[in-house]
Amino acid sequence: MDAFLEMVREYGPDFFWGTVLTIQLVVISALLGAAMAIPLALARMSRNLPLYWISSAYSIFFRGTPLLVQFFLIYYGLGQFAFIRTSFLWPFLREAYVCAIITLTLNTAAYSSEVIRGGILSVPRGEIEAARATGMSAFTAYRLVILPRAFSLILPAYSNEIIILLKGTSLASTITLLELMGASQLAASATYQPIQVFALAGIIYYCLTMAITSLFHWLERRYNRYMTLAR
Amino acid sequence: MAGDGPSAPREIPVALDVRSIRKSFGSHEVLKGISLAAREHDVVAILGSSGSGKSTFLRCINLLETPDGGEVRLKGELIRMRQRGGMLVPADMKQVDRIRSRLSMVFQQFNLWQHMTILENVTAAQIHVLGRDRKSAVEKAEAMLAKVGVADKRGHYPGQLSGGQQQRVAIARALAMDPEVMLFDEPTSALDPELVNEVLKVMRDLAAEGRTMLIVTHEMGFAREAASHMLFLHQGLVEDEGPPREIMANPNSERFRQFLSGSLK
Ligand SMILES: Nc1ncnc2c1ncn2[C@@H]1O[C@H](COP(=O)(O)OP(=O)(O)OP(=O)(O)O)[C@@H](O)[C@H]1O
Ligand SMILES: [Mg+2]
Numbered sequence: 001m002d003a004f005l006e007m008v009r010e011y012g013p014d015f016f017w018g019t020v021l022t023i024q025l026v027v028i029s030a031l032l033g034a035a036m037a038i039p040l041a042l043a044r045m046s047r048n049l050p051l052y053w054i055s056s057a058y059s060i061f062f063r064g065t066p067l068l069v070q071f072f073l074i075y076y077g078l079g080q081f082a083f084i085r086t087s088f089l090w091p092f093l094r095e096a097y098v099c100a101i102i103t104l105t106l107n108t109a110a111y112s113s114e115v116i117r118g119g120i121l122s123v124p125r126g127e128i129e130a131a132r133a134t135g136m137s138a139f140t141a142y143r144l145v146i147l148p149r150a151f152s153l154i155l156p157a158y159s160n161e162i163i164i165l166l167k168g169t170s171l172a173s174t175i176t177l178l179e180l181m182g183a184s185q186l187a188a189s190a191t192y193q194p195i196q197v198f199a200l201a202g203i204i205y206y207c208l209t210m211a212i213t214s215l216f217h218w219l220e221r222r223y224n225r226y227m228t229l230a231r
Numbered sequence: 232m233a234g235d236g237p238s239a240p241r242e243i244p245v246a247l248d249v250r251s252i253r254k255s256f257g258s259h260e261v262l263k264g265i266s267l268a269a270r271e272h273d274v275v276a277i278l279g280s281s282g283s284g285k286s287t288f289l290r291c292i293n294l295l296e297t298p299d300g301g302e303v304r305l306k307g308e309l310i311r312m313r314q315r316g317g318m319l320v321p322a323d324m325k326q327v328d329r330i331r332s333r334l335s336m337v338f339q340q341f342n343l344w345q346h347m348t349i350l351e352n353v354t355a356a357q358i359h360v361l362g363r364d365r366k367s368a369v370e371k372a373e374a375m376l377a378k379v380g381v382a383d384k385r386g387h388y389p390g391q392l393s394g395g396q397q398q399r400v401a402i403a404r405a406l407a408m409d410p411e412v413m414l415f416d417e418p419t420s421a422l423d424p425e426l427v428n429e430v431l432k433v434m435r436d437l438a439a440e441g442r443t444m445l446i447v448t449h450e451m452g453f454a455r456e457a458a459s460h461m462l463f464l465h466q467g468l469v470e471d472e473g474p475p476r477e478i479m480a481n482p483n484s485e486r487f488r489q490f491l492s493g494s495l496k
Contacts, residue, residue: 128346230345
């Protein structure tokens with residue numbers, strides 16, 4: 001126990017900043033991923049063939065290959081292209097942090113778009129027709145009826161997706177990022193106390209998961225009132 | 232009722248003019264050329280056995296289904312269609328949306344937006360389609376909800392209401408658009424028998440007010456009392472039509488006679 005407290009005293013700040021970084025990765029990629037996932041889901045349902053094919057290929061690639069492979073491809077792969085190395089964006093794209101955000105965003109967007117697509121498809125047809133029958137344009141019907149309704153239908157599945165994203169951030173340690181997992185690995189090799197160190201990391205991940213779960217419970221209470229109140 | 236029988240003055244303008252609507256699903260020709268002209272204040276009851284194409288006909292009028300042929304005019308304005316790949320498609324979706332906002336539809340399954348409160352259901356299209364400001368939309372909604380007798384439910388969600396109440400909200404939602412013609416597709420067929428009358432009463436009041444309505448219904452008593460004109464569809468054609476009391480007493484078609492005796496059993 002003393003050794004554990006000693007370790008916390010010594011490496012507490014590292015764990016703290018690692019956790020902050022993990023939270024950053026989750027929040028930023030979740031938001032960017034969601035923003036990307038909506039057009040992606042629409043493209044996956046589009047009757048426009050090129051759009052459909054491109055979005056399907058994207059989705060199959062990111063859901064069909066391991067996240068670790070995607071991290072390596074983006075972190076080591078981007079620099080292989082001369083036009084990227086010479087572009088003004090290179091100082092950013094070289095950063096492990098930026099590569100991690102890109103990888104996680106692209107990955108979660110692929111999964112989320114499937115969840116969103118499922119949500120859109122389960123909006124009752126009659127409610128969409130009622131919207132169009134009042135004269136709403138397709139865009140307005142999406143904004144007022146289809147997306148809000150789909151949003152409430154997918155909340156449970158979406159919370160799962162964010163939890164998986166949280167765990168996915170731990171792979172960012174493999175591209176030198178000192179997020180929670182990276183910080184733990186350093187502490188473990190410095191202290192020779194891997195059990196204590198990783199137990200602590202596990203507890204922190206668990207708490208973050210609980211936070212995500214409660215956030216989604218709150219969202220469900222707020223946006224699914226109409227379902228819980230229905231008789 | 233609507234105050235116009237066979238002797239109604241000819242000058243009353245035609246509100247909705249539908250000509251030779253045809254529609255097939257695959258090789259199944261559901262509508263083989265159906266026409267109807269509803270003058271202002273007309274209440275047209277559309278009858279027919281199940282599968283005769285009543286819903287399809289109504290949905291072709293507001294283009295929820297795209298007809299394969301025919302013309303729809305609202306107050307003289309033709310919904311413009313064009314050919315694309317051998318199919319008829321709307322020439323201008325903006326025009327279709329505009330026409331739809333002047334033609335309200337009430338569905339068999341109510342189709343209220345479940346995630347919106349009753350008040351939001353009745354204000355949404357007023358604000359986002361007609362461009363009314365929120366305050367006047369809410370006033371209008373409250374007036375319409377009061378009119379159909381569900382004003383006390385404004386903060387509830389559709390799932391908390393009985394079927395009869397939901398259908399009355401759907402009627403309020405339609406009325407709030409100040410429609411020129413209202414389309415009803417079997418508005419009472421999904422209701423428990425004891426809830427049918429509360430909805431029929433609202434519709435009788437609308438007919439008495441002189442609203443122009445097309446009503447697909449199986450409620451023969453209601454159709455006879457409330458309608459000014461009756462249409463019987465069979466196998467994709469208008470098999471019989473006329474003033475309800477006349478054609479119900481003396482059907483011109485044997486099919487209609489059979490239909491009537493079946494429904495009176
Ligand atoms: N989207 C569709 N695809 C294929 N067939 C359809 C479609 N919609 C309707 N039909 C067919 O067209 C015919 C007419 O259907 P419609 O719903 O218009 O009948 P209806 O007179 O309203 O019947 P009901 O009294 O049961 O409501 C039916 O045979 C139906 O199966
Ligand atoms: Mg029908």
